[in-house]
Amino acid sequence: QVQLVQSGSELKKPGASVKVSCKASGYTFTSYAMNWVRQAPGQGLEWMGWINTNTGNPTYAQGFTGRFVFSLDTSVSTAYLQISSLKAEDTAVYYCAREGDYYDSSGYYLIKGFDYWGQGTLVTVSS
Amino acid sequence: AIRMTQSPSSLSASTGDRVTITCRASQGISSYLAWYQQKPGKAPKLLIYAASTLQSGVPSRFSGSGSGTDFTLTISCLQSEDFATYYCQQYYSYPPLFTFGPGTKVDIK
Numbered sequence: 001q002v003q004l005v006q007s008g009s010e011l012k013k014p015g016a017s018v019k020v021s022c023k024a025s026g027y028t029f030t031s032y033a034m035n036w037v038r039q040a041p042g043q044g045l046e047w048m049g050w051i052n053t054n055t056g057n058p059t060y061a062q063g064f065t066g067r068f069v070f071s072l073d074t075s076v077s078t079a080y081l082q083i084s085s086l087k088a089e090d091t092a093v094y095y096c097a098r099e100g101d102y103y104d105s106s107g108y109y110l111i112k113g114f115d116y117w118g119q120g121t122l123v124t125v126s127s
Numbered sequence: 128a129i130r131m132t133q134s135p136s137s138l139s140a141s142t143g144d145r146v147t148i149t150c151r152a153s154q155g156i157s158s159y160l161a162w163y164q165q166k167p168g169k170a171p172k173l174l175i176y177a178a179s180t181l182q183s184g185v186p187s188r189f190s191g192s193g194s195g196t197d198f199t200l201t202i203s204c205l206q207s208e209d210f211a212t213y214y215c216q217q218y219y220s221y222p223p224l225f226t227f228g229p230g231t232k233v234d235i236k
Contacts, residue, residue, distance in 0.1 A: 035225070037171075045163075045171065045214055047225040059222060062128065095170055099223070104177075111218050112176035113161030113225075120170055 002026040004096055004118035011124045017084040020121045022096030029077035030054050033099040035114060036070060036081050040092040050099065051079060086125045093120040129153050129217055131228035139236040144205045148231045150198040150215035158194045159219040165230075166211045174213075175200065202233075210235055 007021040022034065036048040049060040051070040058070040069082040079096055100115030130153040140146050150160065158178040163171040173182045175191040178198055188203045202209055215228040 037227075044230045045165075045216075045227040047216075047227060050223070050225075059224075061224070097171075100173070100176075102176075110177065111159075111223055112180075112182075113163075113173050113216055113218060114171070115173050115182065117170035117172075 002098070002116045004098060004116055006094075006096060006118040006121045009122040009124070011126065012086050013127055014086055014088060014125055016086050016125075017082060018086060018123055020081045020083075020094050020096075020123070022079045022081075022118050024077045024079070024098070027098075030074055032101070034070075034072075034079040035097045035099055037095040037097055037114075037117075038092045039095065039120075040089075043092075048081075048094075053079070083123070086123075088125050090123060091125045093122050095120045128224075129156065129219060129226050131215055131217055131226050133213075133215060133228040133231050135231060136229065137232040137234065139234055140205050141236045142205055142207055146202040146205050146209075146233060148200045148213055148215075148233075150193075150200070150228050152196045152198075152217055152219075155195045156217045156219035159217055160191075160193070160198050161216045161218065162189075162191055162200045163214045163216065164209075164211045165214065171214065205233075209233065 003025045005023045030053045035050040038046045048064045051058045071080045096118040097114035098116040100112040132151045134149045160178045162175040165171040179191045190201045192199050212230045212232045214230045
């Protein structure tokens with residue numbers, strides 16, 4: 001069965017860096033794009049961007065450029081999110097999410113949203 | 128950028144009620160809309176995609192409708208396990224740029 005397993009909670013000081021991992025299993029890792037979603041405490045879901053698992057090419061949403069880096073290690077079916085120069089406002093749960101797809105009745109390949117999610121990684125930034 | 132709004136932001140309902148949540152896009156997105164359910168401390172779960180297609184394993188009391196800018200998620204007979212926050216998400220552009228709505232919290236009356 002498809003699983004995305006993320007690394008554990010992190011407590012970091014302002015200015016430090018953190019790297020969150022997302023290990024995929026149960027499917028061909030390079031066949032599906034991987035997305036990252038942030039959820040600040042008590043807040044909604046915020047899409048951070050995605051990475052093409054075939055090419056390694058990342059796309060960052062507005063507000064997530066500069067300090068945020070998506071990367072891959074396809075040999076171990078793992079996606080990574082690295083955040084540098086951490087700020088208190090980076091405190092959040094970070095999710096990886098697989099971009100699902102399907103073929104419609106006309107045979108067109110279409111995206112269906114995020115069909116599998118990791119369990120989330122809480123990153124706390126505090127001095 | 129496409130903006131998503133949801134109404135209401137929260138609602139109180141009883142088990143057995145019919146519940147309707149509305150999602151509106153700032154521009155037409157055809158049927159490129161998904162709905163998610165999130166329970167406290169858990170990852171979101173995909174309920175509906177392409178505005179009205181039920182994801183595998185999702186109970187049939189959930190349904191979605193709409194196209195263009197206005198969409199609806201309906202829970203026909205609310206069950207205790209349905210108390211959660213619901214988010215809509217658009218994925219109109221290609222390469223995809225996703226936007227979530229602010230969420231609607233459904234709690235017990």
